[in-house]
Amino acid sequence: MAKIAFLGAGAMGQAMIPNLLRGGHSVCVYNRSIDKARLLEANGATVAATIAEAVQGVDALFSMVIDDNASRAVWTGPDGVLDSAASGTLAVESSTVSSNWLRELGGLAAAKGLRFLDCPVAGRPDAAAAAMLVVFAGGKAEDLAAVRPMLEPMSRRIVHFGPVGTGIAFKLIYNVLGAVQVAALAESMNACEAAGIDLHTAADALSDGNTGSPHVKRHSRAMAEGKHDNPIGFTPHGRLKDTLYGCQYQEQIGGQALLGYAAAALFQQMIDIGWGERNDSEAIDGLREESKRRKAKSNT
Numbered sequence: 693m694a695k696i697a698f699l700g701a702g703a704m705g706q707a708m709i710p711n712l713l714r715g716g717h718s719v720c721v722y723n724r725s726i727d728k729a730r731l732l733e734a735n736g737a738t739v740a741a742t743i744a745e746a747v748q749g750v751d752a753l754f755s756m757v758i759d760d761n762a763s764r765a766v767w768t769g770p771d772g773v774l775d776s777a778a779s780g781t782l783a784v785e786s787s788t789v790s791s792n793w794l795r796e797l798g799g800l801a802a803a804k805g806l807r808f809l810d811c812p813v814a815g816r817p818d819a820a821a822a823a824m825l826v827v828f829a830g831g832k833a834e835d836l837a838a839v840r841p842m843l844e845p846m847s848r849r850i851v852h853f854g855p856v857g858t859g860i861a862f863k864l865i866y867n868v869l870g871a872v873q874v875a876a877l878a879e880s881m882n883a884c885e886a887a888g889i890d891l892h893t894a895a896d897a898l899s900d901g902n903t904g905s906p907h908v909k910r911h912s913r914a915m916a917e918g919k920h921d922n923p924i925g926f927t928p929h930g931r932l933k934d935t936l937y938g939c940q941y942q943e944q945i946g947g948q949a950l951l952g953y954a955a956a957a958l959f960q961q962m963i964d965i966g967w968g969e970r971n972d973s974e975a976i977d978g979l980r981e982e983s984k985r986r987k988a989k990s991n992t
């Protein structure tokens with residue numbers, strides 16, 4: 693069984709780490725705010741006050757933080773991973789970061805002799821808690837084989853796309869599709885309401901037909917019932933970050949991201965009304981607010 697450092701105990705880390713422990717691995721957790729790391733002591737994790745302390749003598753380390761800035765801080769900050777981890781350590785970036793940063797990081801990690809992989813994941817914290825994540829892996833086959841026994845207790849499927857950078861490339865494209873579905877659903881449900889259609893009936897019919905993707909099934913129910921994930925599953929801030937990374941990547945490789953940018957605009961609208969830290973499924977309420985605002989403006 694492996695000795696692992698897990699860097700990042702946000703919503704995803706909180707859900708993933710207990711599965712690593714259940715899988716028989718030992719886990720030392722570092723989180724910028726140490727209180728969140730301490731919550732995992734009850735599951736058998738140890739807590740480190742610094743990244744350097746967490747990665748001391750480990751077989752593998754995982755980073756699971758919010759974005760490029762956070763990832764840079766974890767890997768390249770003073771006493772960060774690149775300064776502290778021993779050459780030969782399996783080093784996994786699981787955060788959803790931009791393709792540019794991931795590729796730069798892959799180069800920096802390789803120069804330090806780390807066995808680097810990008811393994812972003814699909815699945816919300818509840819899927820992570822149920823060990824139902826899907827891992828999108830990029831890296832050498834032998835490094836993935838070495839890290840597989842650590843990924844397996846957290847996931848239902850591991851897909852290897854190719855060398856370093858391909859896991860994040862797929863994840864960014866996948867996220868744009870997901871964001872478009874959630875944003876389009878919010879508009880459709882809001883339009884159903886304006887058309888006088890009962891939202892429970894709408895959710896049922898949208899979920900049953902060709903439109904019934906897992907996103908539509910899950911979020912249409914939440915929108916109809918007005919009952920959203922608690923604790924919060926994924927925020928408009930997170931959605932906007934993922935969607936913009938994805939749109940920029942698609943353009944960078946010569947594609948377009950017309951629909952992706954439209955979805956991003958809807959999440960930006962939620963942030964503008966102060967709802968950036970709510971659930972993304974509350975996008976329908978964001979649209980209702982916006983309609984009210986427009987009506988009030990046209991009445992003045």
Ligand SMILES: NC(=O)c1ccc[n+]([C@@H]2O[C@H](COP(=O)([O-])OP(=O)(O)OC[C@H]3O[C@@H](n4cnc5c(N)ncnc54)[C@H](OP(=O)(O)O)[C@@H]3O)[C@@H](O)[C@H]2O)c1
Pocket residue numbers: 700701702703704705723724725728756757758759761762763765766786787788789813814815816817925926930934
């Ligand atoms: N939630 C989902 O549904 C979901 C699904 C799949 C993938 N993801 C991806 O998984 C990653 C983690 O998401 P999450 O939901 O766990 O996010 P989260 O709950 O918001 O937690 C964010 C984590 O990043 C850390 N962090 C933020 N800024 C930092 C900085 N400058 N330096 C060091 N650490 C920093 C936070 O530390 P503090 O506690 O100190 O703030 C915390 O550990 C993201 O890349 C997200 O896109 C999320």
